[in-house]
Amino acid sequence: MEYANMAESGERKSAADKQFGRAARQWQNEEREIRLSEYRRAAAMEKDWRARIDGVKKKITSLAGKDSADNDKALEELRTRLIDLEQNPIIAAPLPKLNYEDVTPAALAYGLGTGWPSAGLFSDEGGAVVGSHGMGEDTATGFLSLLNILWDGRPFLPDRKQALTVELIGRRFSAFLMMQPDLLPKLVDKGARNIGFIARFLLSAPLSTMGTRLYVEPPPEWRALDDFDASIKRLLNAEMPIDRSQSDKGLLMRLRPPVMFLDPAAKRAFIEYHDSVERELCQFGDFAAVRDVASKSAENAARIAGVFKLFDQGGPSRHVETRYMAAGIKIAVWHLSEARRLFFEVSAPEEVTDARELSGWLCAKAPELMDGNGCPIVDQAGEIAIQQLGRYGPNCVRGALRRDAAIDGLEESGHVRRCERGKQKRLRVNPKLLSRK
Numbered sequence: 001m002e003y004a005n006m007a008e009s010g011e012r013k014s015a016a017d018k019q020f021g022r023a024a025r026q027w028q029n030e031e032r033e034i035r036l037s038e039y040r041r042a043a044a045m046e047k048d049w050r051a052r053i054d055g056v057k058k059k060i061t062s063l064a065g066k067d068s069a070d071n072d073k074a075l076e077e078l079r080t081r082l083i084d085l086e087q088n089p090i091i092a093a094p095l096p097k098l099n100y101e102d103v104t105p106a107a108l109a110y111g112l113g114t115g116w117p118s119a120g121l122f123s124d125e126g127g128a129v130v131g132s133h134g135m136g137e138d139t140a141t142g143f144l145s146l147l148n149i150l151w152d153g154r155p156f157l158p159d160r161k162q163a164l165t166v167e168l169i170g171r172r173f174s175a176f177l178m179m180q181p182d183l184l185p186k187l188v189d190k191g192a193r194n195i196g197f198i199a200r201f202l203l204s205a206p207l208s209t210m211g212t213r214l215y216v217e218p219p220p221e222w223r224a225l226d227d228f229d230a231s232i233k234r235l236l237n238a239e240m241p242i243d244r245s246q247s248d249k250g251l252l253m254r255l256r257p258p259v260m261f262l263d264p265a266a267k268r269a270f271i272e273y274h275d276s277v278e279r280e281l282c283q284f285g286d287f288a289a290v291r292d293v294a295s296k297s298a299e300n301a302a303r304i305a306g307v308f309k310l311f312d313q314g315g316p317s318r319h320v321e322t323r324y325m326a327a328g329i330k331i332a333v334w335h336l337s338e339a340r341r342l343f344f345e346v347s348a349p350e351e352v353t354d355a356r357e358l359s360g361w362l363c364a365k366a367p368e369l370m371d372g373n374g375c376p377i378v379d380q381a382g383e384i385a386i387q388q389l390g391r392y393g394p395n396c397v398r399g400a401l402r403r404d405a406a407i408d409g410l411e412e413s414g415h416v417r418r419c420e421r422g423k424q425k426r427l428r429v430n431p432k433l434l435s436r437k
Contacts, residue, residue, distance in 0.1 A: 004184075
């Protein structure tokens, strides 16, 4: 599951992450402390095992090419010893590491392939990810492609001969990024949309509540949050579905999660939602502008349903019931609507976004403001002096050029009308818009 939330600085992104991520961080720290002594012992044994293998290989190399019966017997014994060592590996179980942030593709692949098998790219400062070395001009495409593979749960078998090259088999990875709105276009510029990276995300940018968040004394206890933390820790403490049927006998911690199926009613709901979205992907359809995101919305709904099932019941079972699928669809629908709005805003010309912000300010904020004399800046007739926009209006329209372009757009759409009172140039806001307040 991938999630990206866009919000301006000051929207309490870090505070929210601190609250809802504390259980996972606590579990990781506690488990690392508990496992540290055993890990060190196992790591020493692994180092000794690898040294033995290297020693046998060196002896084989030193004897190779010497033609004698004794030499052939020694080589045979060494080969048998090498095979025995290779077939009985000693691998230290890694310490839990649930989060990556400022990481390169190679470091991520190596860390996940040799370390804890389930982790994520989590950050309450998405700029640390978008601006990281892994997202550089020469590495961004490879990094994003690797994340796409991990989202699908597919194996990653690199062919390049590098010191940090490792196979990614039986790994699970997710992402949760909180970022400022201007980072979404930067991701798009890096090719994130072209290769389907953004399509895999649940996108959101809720309307700001800044200006209304007056101080409230906190309650003596946070029962709901405590219950949430307990559920997270219960899931993290559950036995991992490690595949022990392969030659490594589970030492590489390759995951093989059980498959959950939609029950018949849930499957019908899934199909109905899938087809309803698909119909709107046609030219001029509701989701034609976000076909990449919409085409994965039904799959995301099913993933959300599975997460709800696991969280609610504490573990997997064979079937996902209708109520979870219905909840997953509701969440997916909301995020699909958010994606359509966000990409419309990203692709809209500057004068369009300025006009939209100015219209919202004129209808919602301006009627509440007073000038230096204590008089409303919007009078009873719904008029405001244009010069007041430079003092009280949105930052984007305080300059004359952008202000006039935004006013032109609003005038054309019937939101405002220019007028004069004496020598003063004014705007009259459409009364229908003010009446909606």
